[in-house]
Amino acid sequence: MTTSIDRPPEPQTSGPRPHAPLLRHRGLVRLTHWLHAVFLAGMIGSGLQIYTAYAHIGYHGDTFGVPNPFDGTRMALPRQVLLGGWLAGGLRWHFVLAWPFVLTGLAYVLFLAFSGEWRALLFRPRDVPGAVQMGRYYLRVRRDHPPQGKHNALQKSAYSFVLVLAVVSVLSGFALAKPIQLSWLTALFGGYEWARYWHFVAVWAFTAFIVVHVIAVLASDPASLRAIITGRYRGRHTAGG
Amino acid sequence: MGESRRIIARRDFLRVAVPALPAALVACGWNGGKQLQPLFNRIIAANNRLGEGLQAVTHRTADPRQVDRGQMPAYFISDTMPMLVDPSGWRLRVGGLVRQPTSFTLPMLAQLPHIGYTVTHHCVEGWSVVKAWNGVPFTTIAALVEPLPAARYVRFDSFDSDYMNGWDIASAMHPQTILADAFEGRPLAPMHGAPLRLYSPIKLGYKLTKYLTTVTFTAEKPGGYWEDQGYPWFGGL
Numbered sequence: 001m002t003t004s005i006d007r008p009p010e011p012q013t014s015g016p017r018p019h020a021p022l023l024r025h026r027g028l029v030r031l032t033h034w035l036h037a038v039f040l041a042g043m044i045g046s047g048l049q050i051y052t053a054y055a056h057i058g059y060h061g062d063t064f065g066v067p068n069p070f071d072g073t074r075m076a077l078p079r080q081v082l083l084g085g086w087l088a089g090g091l092r093w094h095f096v097l098a099w100p101f102v103l104t105g106l107a108y109v110l111f112l113a114f115s116g117e118w119r120a121l122l123f124r125p126r127d128v129p130g131a132v133q134m135g136r137y138y139l140r141v142r143r144d145h146p147p148q149g150k151h152n153a154l155q156k157s158a159y160s161f162v163l164v165l166a167v168v169s170v171l172s173g174f175a176l177a178k179p180i181q182l183s184w185l186t187a188l189f190g191g192y193e194w195a196r197y198w199h200f201v202a203v204w205a206f207t208a209f210i211v212v213h214v215i216a217v218l219a220s221d222p223a224s225l226r227a228i229i230t231g232r233y234r235g236r237h238t239a240g241g
Numbered sequence: 242m243g244e245s246r247r248i249i250a251r252r253d254f255l256r257v258a259v260p261a262l263p264a265a266l267v268a269c270g271w272n273g274g275k276q277l278q279p280l281f282n283r284i285i286a287a288n289n290r291l292g293e294g295l296q297a298v299t300h301r302t303a304d305p306r307q308v309d310r311g312q313m314p315a316y317f318i319s320d321t322m323p324m325l326v327d328p329s330g331w332r333l334r335v336g337g338l339v340r341q342p343t344s345f346t347l348p349m350l351a352q353l354p355h356i357g358y359t360v361t362h363h364c365v366e367g368w369s370v371v372k373a374w375n376g377v378p379f380t381t382i383a384a385l386v387e388p389l390p391a392a393r394y395v396r397f398d399s400f401d402s403d404y405m406n407g408w409d410i411a412s413a414m415h416p417q418t419i420l421a422d423a424f425e426g427r428p429l430a431p432m433h434g435a436p437l438r439l440y441s442p443i444k445l446g447y448k449l450t451k452y453l454t455t456v457t458f459t460a461e462k463p464g465g466y467w468e469d470q471g472y473p474w475f476g477g478l
Contacts, residue, residue, distance in 0.1 A: 053366035060368040061312030085270025087366065088471030092272070095473070096284045178292075179363065180443050180478040181299040192361060192369050 021232035024150070024224075026115075032108040033228055039101040040210075042093055043169075044203055045083030049090030052077055057197045066197055098173065105166055120150040123160040127153040148237055155216075162209050165202055172199040289475040293409055296443070296477055302417050303442035305358035311370035313362065313424075315432035316446075318402040318466065323452045324431045325400075331436055333420070337396070337457035340387035347422075347436055353377045356419060360442035363478055365467075374440050376421035379413050382456070392458035397439055397450040406450055407463025412477060417442055420453065445476040 025033075055072030058064025069075060084090030112118040123131075130153030136142040138154075146152065151159065175186040175195040189195035217225050223235025273281055317323055325331050328347060336342035357375035388410070395413045398405045412418065418441040422429050429435040434451025441449065447467045457463075468474045 050367065054364070054368045056368070059311030060314060060364070060370045062310060083271070085272070088467070089270060089272055091365070091473065092281060092285065092471055095288050096273075096281045099284060178295065178478060179361070180303050181295050181301050183301060183304075192363065196367060 021234045023231055024227040024233035025231050026111075027231065028107065028111050029117075030228055030231055032104050032111070035100070035104045036108075039097050039104060040206065042083060042097040043101055044206065045081060046090045046093035046097065047199075047203060048077050049082040049084040050087060050094060051200065052082065053087040053090075057200065058193055064193060064197070068197075068200075070200075098170075102170055105170070109163070121156060121159050123153070123156040127156055129153075131157055150237075152237075158209060158212065162206070165205050165209070168198060169202040169206070172196075172202065175199075285473065289473065292473075292475040292477045293411065297411060301443075302415075303358070303360045305360060305417070307359050307361060307371045309359060309371055309373065309425075311368075311372075313370050313372050313433065317451065318404045322431050323399075323401045325436060328436055331454075333437060333453055333456065335382060335386045335456045337459050338389040338392040339458050340389065341385065343386050345382075350377055350420070350422060350437065353381055355423075356417075357423075358417065358442070360417075362442070362446060364446040365472060365476070373425050374419065374421045375423035375426075376419035376437075376440060378416065379418040379420060379439075380416070382420060383414065386458075388458045391460045394459050394462050396455075396457040396459055396463040397453060398455040398457070399450050399452040400454050401452040404450065404452070404466045405463070406448060406465030406468055407459075407474075408444075408448065409475070410458075412441070412443065412475075415441060415443055418444075443478050445473075445478065447472060448476040 051070075052072075054060075055070065055076075056064075057066055057068050057071075070077060082090070084093045112121060130146065130148070133142065133146040134148075134152050134154040137145055171185060172189050172195045174182055175189050176192065176199055179186040179192045179195075186192055186195055189198055221235050221237060223233055227233035227235070272278065315322070331347060333345040333350065334342075335345065354377070355375055356378055357373065359371060359373040362370050362372055393410055394407050395410055396405065396407045418439070421434075421438050421440040422436065424430065424433050429438065434453075437453045438451040439449050439453060448465075462474075465472075465474065468476075
C-alpha cells in the first residue's frame with residue numbers, strides 16, 4: 001500500500017481500467033487535515049475575539065510602530081469571524097482548542113517523519129528550479145504544466161511554510177501565556193509585545209494560506225479535493241516522485 | 242444506478258458539510274453547548290493545574306529592573322471611583338485559617354519592611370505596561386499571622402463593589418507578591434487601588450485585587466468576580 005501512493009498503477013490484464021484511482025492520502029492524513037480545518041478555524045475565531053479586547057499592538061498608551069491594518073482605530077473585525085461572544089468566551093475556546101490543535105499537529109508531524117512522506121512534502125533546496133518553472137506556468141510564461149510528483153515544488157513550499165507557521169503560532173502562544181515562567185521563550189520572540197505581534201501576523205499568514213490553498217485546489221486540481229476526503233485520487237498528476 | 246446515486250449524494254453532502262463545520266464553529270457567541278461544556282470545564286481545570294505545576298517547577302521571578310513603558314489605565318467595578326472618606330478608619334483584616342488574626346492600620350503597614358520593583362504588568366485583554374511598585378511582601382504578613390497547615394488558598398476582598406478573588410497559597414507566597422501602597426514612587430492613588438492593593442508580576446491584572454479590606458486564608462478554593470464569569474482562575478504568567 002505504501003508504494004502505491006507515489007507510483008502510477010500497474011497495467012491491468014483483466015480489462016482496461018485507464019483511470020484506476022490511486023491511494024493518495026492515508027486515513028491519518030485525511031483525519032488530521034479535516035480536524036485541523038475545524039480546530040484552526042476555532043483558534044483563529046477565538047484568537048480574533050481575544051484581540052478585539054485590545055485591538056492594538058504595543059504598550060498601553062504607546063505606539064509600537066509596527067504595521068497593523070487591524071489596529072482598533074482603523075478597521076474593526078466583523079462580528080461574524082469572532083468566536084466566544086466576549087473576551088472570556090474567546091479565552092475559553094482558545095485555551096480549550098489549543099490542545100487538540102497541538103496534538104493533531106504532533107500526530108501529523110510524527111506520521112510525516114515515520115512514514116517517509118515528508119520526502120514528498122517538504123520543500124528542499126533542490127525544489128527551487130521546479131518552483132521557478134511552476135511560477136512561470138502560473139504566470140502563463142510557460143504553456144505546458146511542468147512534470148510533478150505527488151506535489152509540485154510550489155505546493156511543497158506552501159505546505160512547508162504552513163508547518164513553520166504552525167510552530168511559530170504555538171510557540172508564540174506559549175510565550176504570551178507564560179511570559180514569566182517561560183521568559184526565555186518570550187525573549188526568543190523579542191519580548192511580550194513582539195510575541196503578540198508575531199502571533200497576530202501568523203493569523204494573517206494562515207488566512208492567506210487557506211485562501212490560496214482552497215482556490216488552488218478548486219481551480220487547478222479539483223480531483224485532489226476528493227482525494228483528501230476519500231483518499232483516492234483520479235486526477236492528472238499521477239507521475240511518480 | 243442506485244449505488245452510484247448514493248455515492249454522488251454522499252459526495253455532495255461532504256462537499257457542503259465539511260466546509261460548513263468550521264463556519265458553524267465560528268458562529269459568534271456559541272460556547273459549545275450543554276454537551277461540550279463539561280469537557281471544556283475539565284480542560285480549563287487541567288490548564289489551571291498545568292499553570293500551577295509549571296510555576297512550581299520553574300519558580301521564576303520577573304526581572305525587577307525594567308524600563309518604564311506605557312500608561313497604566315484605571316479600572317474599577319463601582320460606578321464611581323472607590324475612595325475612603327476617612328483613611329484613618331481603614332483596616333486590613335487578615336484572618337481565616339491563621340493562628341494570629343490581625344487588623345493592620347496604614348501606619349502599622351508603613352512600618353513593615355517594603356520591597357520595590359519595576360516590572361511588566363500583563364492585562365488579560367492583551368496589553369502590557371512596565372511600571373514601578375512598592376509594598377509589603379505577602380510573606381511578611383503571613384509570618385505575622387501564622388497560617389495553619391490546612392490553609393491552601395487566600396481570598397482577597399475589596400471595597401470596590403463586590404470585587405474579590407482567590408489565589409493558590411504558593412502564588413501568594415511568591416517572593417514578588419506584595420501588598421502595594423506605592424506606585425511610580427508616590428503613595429498609591431485611588432485610581433490604582435488606594436490605600437492598599439495586591440500586586441505581583443506573575444499574575445494577570447484581574448487577579449491583583451485593589452481597594453483591599455480583607456485577606457482570608459482558607460481550605461476551600463474561593464471564586465472570583467471575573468473568574469466566575471469565565472476568566473481563567475489561576476491567571477498565572
